[in-house]
Amino acid sequence: MTGQGEVEMSSADRPTLLVTLTGTDRPGLTSAVLSTLATRGLEVIDAEQVVLRGRLVLGVLVSQPRDHKNLKEELKALETVLDVEISVKKGIGDNEPRRKGRSQVTVLGHPLPAAGLAAIAGRIADTGANIDRISRMARYPVTAIEIAVSGADPEALRTVLALEGVRQGLDVAVQAGGLYRRAKRLIVMDVDSTLIQGEVIEMLAGHAGRLEEVAAVTEQAMRGEIDFAESLRNRVAALEGLPATALGEVYDAIQLAPGARTLVRTLKRLGYQFAIVSGGFSQITDKLAAELGIDYAAANELEIVDGKLTGRVVGEIVDRAGKATALRRFAGQSGTPLSQTVAIGDGANDLDMLAAAGLGVAFNAKPVVRAAADTHLSVPYLDTILYLLGISREEVEAADAETPT
Numbered sequence: 001m002t003g004q005g006e007v008e009m010s011s012a013d014r015p016t017l018l019v020t021l022t023g024t025d026r027p028g029l030t031s032a033v034l035s036t037l038a039t040r041g042l043e044v045i046d047a048e049q050v051v052l053r054g055r056l057v058l059g060v061l062v063s064q065p066r067d068h069k070n071l072k073e074e075l076k077a078l079e080t081v082l083d084v085e086i087s088v089k090k091g092i093g094d095n096e097p098r099r100k101g102r103s104q105v106t107v108l109g110h111p112l113p114a115a116g117l118a119a120i121a122g123r124i125a126d127t128g129a130n131i132d133r134i135s136r137m138a139r140y141p142v143t144a145i146e147i148a149v150s151g152a153d154p155e156a157l158r159t160v161l162a163l164e165g166v167r168q169g170l171d172v173a174v175q176a177g178g179l180y181r182r183a184k185r186l187i188v189m190d191v192d193s194t195l196i197q198g199e200v201i202e203m204l205a206g207h208a209g210r211l212e213e214v215a216a217v218t219e220q221a222m223r224g225e226i227d228f229a230e231s232l233r234n235r236v237a238a239l240e241g242l243p244a245t246a247l248g249e250v251y252d253a254i255q256l257a258p259g260a261r262t263l264v265r266t267l268k269r270l271g272y273q274f275a276i277v278s279g280g281f282s283q284i285t286d287k288l289a290a291e292l293g294i295d296y297a298a299a300n301e302l303e304i305v306d307g308k309l310t311g312r313v314v315g316e317i318v319d320r321a322g323k324a325t326a327l328r329r330f331a332g333q334s335g336t337p338l339s340q341t342v343a344i345g346d347g348a349n350d351l352d353m354l355a356a357a358g359l360g361v362a363f364n365a366k367p368v369v370r371a372a373a374d375t376h377l378s379v380p381y382l383d384t385i386l387y388l389l390g391i392s393r394e395e396v397e398a399a400d401a402e403t404p405t
Helices: 006-014 031-040 068-083 113-124 154-168 179-183 198-206 213-220 229-238 245-253 262-271 282-292 322-336 350-358 368-371 383-389 393-402
Strands: 015-024 044-053 055-063 085-092 103-109 130-138 143-150 172-177 184-191 273-281 296-305 308-314 341-343 358-361 375-377
Touching: 015 031, 031 044, 031 055, 031 068, 068 085, 103 113, 103 154, 103 245, 103 383, 113 143, 113 154, 130 383, 143 383, 154 172, 172 198, 172 383, 179 350, 184 322, 198 213, 198 229, 198 245, 213 229, 213 350, 229 308, 245 282, 262 273, 262 383, 262 393, 273 282, 273 322, 273 341, 282 296, 296 322, 322 341, 341 350, 350 358, 350 368, 358 368, 358 383, 375 383, 383 393
Parallel strands: 184 273, 184 341, 273 296, 341 358, 358 375
Antiparallel strands: 015 055, 015 085, 044 055, 103 143, 103 172, 130 143, 172 375, 296 308
């Protein structure tokens, strides 16, 4: 009786054939090749197909029949009939298993120069890693290419490729591969300069005639040069006496980041939970959450007395630590492990939140945030986050076509 180990050994050593077809894509090519192989009762071990600008490449790995020479002749005859090229190569066993240290590398550019992608591929090779698969995630508004890599530690690879990305003017995101990359189920996002364009407190300061001084303090706080809570109190104090009606005027003037609605809509369709957490104000974030269908929101509350802002906030301030606390609270409420959360932000007060999440994304962020986050994006399109989660532009468009907004 043959033991399990002997079965695996014989399977690894058995002869196989790799059949590769290249030619102009049209219906029936794959079926024709597989039908020819089917006449021999062969086992399909692996198969992969790709189409680039109407050019088809099909590879099928099958068990080798005893009369493989006759099969090769049949496939050569089929080559003439189909007006394609078919190659048949003998070998032993299955594909080699992918090496340990799996990573998903996402490269984004607008445009994406061949020289830039070549440089990224070169640095991957320099680490001793192997590129197992390349596929396109999007053609517009940016070109996004996903590269499956094995044989390198993801953290070490991230360091090397981040530097090369800067040199090439490209965004390069590196994530550990495997099942858990697809399991992220809670998105927690900063609001000012992330979900929306601009800073709400500066818009309010503009109504109060104090924009310049408030903007200067905001910039210092986002760079991490001054304590956020202290800066918030100082900036809010500049709003004392402002009519509360200014909040409605500011909300009406808010512009969402490009791609924000697409991001939220697509992930909600996939069953994700969505949260926003802000060092800004609940009078704005609560409306945003209701408008976009966002599940959770946390922000500071401006004190209003007799229809005017008092220049103070009510309750505990949502600062750097408060944002991380909110992320953990939302994760608990949604039943999501922290490893399956994604945090997105741009300022120093987002650092703890980005560190606590399973994936921290710095979006058009300050240098200190880019350096600390798992990955960063410098394009203005918020829906590029989808590509990091393995969701392609084609899939987004197909879903929108099926369920128009």
